[in-house]
Amino acid sequence: MGISPWQLLIVLLIVLVLFGGKRLRSLGGDLGGAIRDFRKAANKQPEDSEQ
Known part of the structure; x- marks a missing residue:
């Protein structure tokens, strides 16, 4: 049972x-x-990923 369009x-x-x-x-x-900034941060690759 979901939310009807009227509700x-x-x-x-x-x-x-x-x-x-x-x-x-x-x-x-x-x-x-805020969502745009979050997506940018999530897609940003760390520069020092190889150690």
Whole structure:
């Protein structure tokens, strides 16, 4: 039993009412930047991998 589209819509509306559109855009941008930085760090090869 999963989440129905109606339940998801209701949760999204509640979050929008609680935080507001401007703050959600700010949070989304911050989250996107954090994910991007994490991926860069995860894909970065250590320079001294051979010892």
